[in-house]
Amino acid sequence: MTESPSAPPFADLVERIAASHDRQAFSTLFEHFAPRIKSWLMGGGCPEGSADELAQETLLAVWHKAGSYQRNRAAVSTWVFTIARNKRIDRIRRERRPTVCLDDPSVKVANESDGYAWDEIAGVQGRLEQSIGELPEEQRDVLHKFYIEDKSHSTIAKECSLAIGTVKSRLRLALTSLRRSHT
Numbered sequence: 059m060t061e062s063p064s065a066p067p068f069a070d071l072v073e074r075i076a077a078s079h080d081r082q083a084f085s086t087l088f089e090h091f092a093p094r095i096k097s098w099l100m101g102g103g104c105p106e107g108s109a110d111e112l113a114q115e116t117l118l119a120v121w122h123k124a125g126s127y128q129r130n131r132a133a134v135s136t137w138v139f140t141i142a143r144n145k146r147i148d149r150i151r152r153e154r155r156p157t158v159c160l161d162d163p164s165v166k167v168a169n170e171s172d173g174y175a176w177d178e179i180a181g182v183q184g185r186l187e188q189s190i191g192e193l194p195e196e197q198r199d200v201l202h203k204f205y206i207e208d209k210s211h212s213t214i215a216k217e218c219s220l221a222i223g224t225v226k227s228r229l230r231l232a233l234t235s236l237r238r239s240h241t
Contacts, residue, residue: 068134069127076124088117091135095142104146112149148210177213189239197232200225 074083092113099109119141127137144148191199203209203217211229215222 069129072120072124072127072134072137073129075121076127079121084117084121087120087134087138091120091138092117095139098139099142099146102146108149112145115145119145125179144210144212151210185239186236189236192239193232193235197228197235200228201232204229 059077068087071080071087074080075087095113095116096106096109099112100106103113116138120138123141128135132140165210175181190201199218203214204211209217209224211222215225218225237238
């Protein structure tokens with residue numbers, strides 16, 4: 059991204075946002091990056107409405123995470139578009155999670171007269187909880203953060219000070235152990 063000669067360098071703008079939540083600096087960044095992010099997302103197949111939302115979410119993250127930007131590690135455009143990419147991936151993951159429509163006639167909801175179903179569910183749940191309890195603590199922790207707290211691999215890696223590959227390996231090992239214990 060080239061900067062206009064009259065505009066302050068983008069890194070300076072991000073640092074001003076980090077230091078004092080400078081609204082004018084943010085406005086300048088927003089005006090520059092919002093249309094570019096939207097266009098980039100749409101070029102990747104994202105519908106216009108979603109691209110607008112993701113561009114706004116990206117720039118909101120820039121506002122909140124400005125203090126984490128390090129000019130010696132990446133250009134502001136690289137940092138901003140990485141945030142946009144991650145927001146898009148998170149959106150895709152959320153959209154791919156199946157939802158159940160209880161009005162769908164193909165969905166049979168157990169009722170109190172189906173006592174056997176509740177007993178079976180309780181038994182499976184108990185065995186699953188026991189199996190999870192037998193996992194090593196680091197695998198349990200990653201499993202909980204990923205499935206219960208709905209955190210991404212990169213977020214877990216940052217929170218736990220781990221390499222992303224380590225997070226993925228622990229998750230894979232935990233799932234493999236759980237599959238083995240329920241076959």
